[in-house]
Amino acid sequence: MNNFASVAQRGFTLLEIMVSMVLICLVVVSVVQLSSANLRHLSASDDRIETLRHASEKMREVLDSDLSEDKTWHDVDDEGYSYDITVAETLNERTDALAVKFLEITVSAKYTRDNRSKQMTLKTAKLVSKANALKSQ
Numbered sequence: 435m436n437n438f439a440s441v442a443q444r445g446f447t448l449l450e451i452m453v454s455m456v457l458i459c460l461v462v463v464s465v466v467q468l469s470s471a472n473l474r475h476l477s478a479s480d481d482r483i484e485t486l487r488h489a490s491e492k493m494r495e496v497l498d499s500d501l502s503e504d505k506t507w508h509d510v511d512d513e514g515y516s517y518d519i520t521v522a523e524t525l526n527e528r529t530d531a532l533a534v535k536f537l538e539i540t541v542s543a544k545y546t547r548d549n550r551s552k553q554m555t556l557k558t559a560k561l562v563s564k565a566n567a568l569k570s571q
Contacts, residue, residue: 484545485515485553488513489517489555489556492511493539493541501537501560506521515544517544518542519542520539521538521539522538523536533565534562536560537560537562542555542556
């Protein structure tokens with residue numbers, strides 16, 4: 435006679451099962467949202483790193499080129515990156531008595547993909563011999 439009561443107490447009630455399912459669903463949804471946000475941030479980070487790599491390559495090209503005069507120009511490569519490059523002499527009053535020119539080089543790389551625009555600006559300085567600048571003119 436008491437057999438039915440002991441069997442009923444061994445299992446979970448419908449309410450307990452529903453509450454546990456809701457908790458499990460909340461945890462799963464939270465994990466999915468976090469992983470989705472992480473993937474978006476990784477993609478954005480990859481875009482920034484790629485833009486920085488292209489800007490760095492262009493900066494190396496400019497530093498290896500002839501920097502005898504101040505100039506500004508715009509360049510576009512095959513991959514869709516556009517570059518604004520400026521070479522300008524600075525600190526003239528400090529280098530007038532010296533045999534060198536102090537140049538400030540700025541490379542600004544820009545890339546637009548999927549309605550998102552990435553821009554990276556790199557600046558550096560370089561000392562150039564005034565004798566080399568006179569020879570090239």
